[in-house]
Amino acid sequence: MTAHSNLTATAKLGFGLMRLPLQGEAIDLAQLSRMADLFIQQGFSYFDTAYVYHGGKSETAFRQAVALRQPRAAFTIADKLPAWELKQPADVDRIFNEQLERCGVSYFDFYLLHSINAGHLKIYEAMDCFKWGQDMKAQGKIRYFGFSFHDNAALLDQILTKHPEVDFVQLQINYFDWDNPAIDSRGCYETARRHNKNIVIMEPVKGGVLAALPAPQQARLRAVQPQWSDAAWALRFAGGLDGVIAVLSGMSERAQMEDNLRTMLQLRPLTAAEATALEQVSLALRQTPTVGCTACRYCVDGCPEQIKIPDIIRVYNDFLVYGAQPQRQQAAYRRITATAAGPASACIQCGQCESVCPQHLPVIDLMAQAASVFEA
Ligand code: SF4
Ligand code: SF4
Structure with missing residues (x-):
């Protein structure tokens, strides 16, 4: 796969629909529509949703805010198949067709097996999902087939060796996790590049953690680039890597989107001084004993006690x-x-x-x- 034609060098920001603007507990559709309009007006096109985001309501919010309001050529949409909802092979087509309907589209530009780890891989293999992905491509219902990944570089290497037909991979990459052994961003990134895969980056701001740094770390970065927000630093790190076709950011406020658009429209590789400042901040953050929750909320719906x-x-x-x-x-x-x-x-x-x-x-x-x- 070559880089997608709608993804130019300056349009790498992807609109992640995992943490949408809310009014109370409900998705704020009016605000989402305004943000989607701005995103497209600025030359961006990549939207990313999943069956499970917002308890299943992210896909329908996309249909209402984007698919019903924009020409099909103005956007690319990525969606994902959830291993944990697959109980029998027939569930794959059932969920996929439901997703097309919920999103209001007749095909997905990008389609992923969601959150592959050793356990989920067994389910996808048992349901023959890699072969199924190729069938859907042949039928024109998927343009590019890939998977999002949450395990170590050795497993990624095994999968890409066994399935060279995969078009792209989605990896958790940010400057904090780059050398974090629990996530192994660097190892996974280098493995994907070795297999010549294009990469979609998720969690570049680590669920917002890197957008609100403790004061000493913030001061360290501001001393190098006074105008850049904390989030801008994180997006620049991710977006500057080779082979990246989209950097997903779950934007829940307009101001956040405006900041991200500014950053990604002026994307350039980090200078040596900027890269050194980020390494120092990453080291300092790693010494603060915080819990690395990215607020993805995958755990919430299934909790029998409804614990947030x-x-x-x-x-x-x-x-x-x-x-x-x-x-x-x-x-x-x-x-x-x-x-x-x-x-x-x-x-x-x-x-x-x-x-x-x-x-x-x-x-x-x-x-x-x-x-x-x-x-x-
Ligand atoms: S604890 Fe829940 S919300 Fe946090 S990273 Fe894990 S699954 Fe996501
Ligand atoms: S009850 Fe406890 S262990 Fe079970 S899903 Fe909720 S938080 Fe997790």
């Missing part, structure tokens, strides 16, 4: 970084658990969350720790 796991982890991270700030942290914790959502102590240790967490987080232990801090 990523929201609780966010407050727990605040505690880890800033120490006990009872007023701020207790208020935030009360807001999270005020509705039907269970508190961290309601965890029954069923393990559902840990089985789907792409960051391999020990959620059960984390809920126990959060309960001991916020419910004591």
Whole structure:
């Protein structure tokens, strides 16, 4: 596959539809439509959704905000097949057809097997999904077939050796995880390039963590480039890598999108001084003991106690970084658990969350720790 014709060197930003603008608990469709319009007006085209985002409502929000309002040539849409919803081979076509319908399109530009790790790979292989992807391409229902990946470089190498037909891979890459052994961004990136694959980058800002740096790290970066936001640094790192066709950012506010558009329209490789500053910041961040939750929310729908796991982890991270700030942290914790959502102590240790967490987080232990801090 050569770089997609709609993806020019300056149009690498992808609109991730995982963390959409909200009004209360509902997706703010009017705001999403305005943001999608701006995105397209500025010359960008790549939208990324999945069957499970926003509890299944991301795809229909895309149809309403984009597919029904824009000519088909103005956008490319990526969607994903969830291994954890596949109980029998017939589920593959059933879910795929449902996705076409929900998105309001007759074909997907990019289609991915979602979140491959060793466990999910067994399911995709058992359902013959790699062969199925080629069949869908032959029928014109998929233009480019790939997968998103959450495991180590050795497994990625095995898959790409066995399936050279795959067009592209989607990898978690950001400057914090580049040399983080738990994610192995660098190893996976180098493996994909060795196999000559184009790359879509997810989590370039690590679920927002790299968009709101602690003050000392922020000051270190501002000393080099006073005008750049924290998020701009993270996007520049990801977007400057060779072979990257899209850098996904889950944008939930217009200001965030405007900042990202500015960054990606003026993309250029980092200078040596800028790269050194990022390495120093990454090292310093790694010494702060935070939990690497990217707020993807894959764990939330299946929790029998309806625990808002990523929201609780966010407050727990605040505690880890800033120490006990009872007023701020207790208020935030009360807001999270005020509705039907269970508190961290309601965890029954069923393990559902840990089985789907792409960051391999020990959620059960984390809920126990959060309960001991916020419910004591
Ligand atoms: S282990 Fe706890 S937090 Fe995780 S899904 Fe089960 S009840 Fe929810
Ligand atoms: S705990 Fe894991 S699955 Fe849940 S939101 Fe965080 S990163 Fe995603």
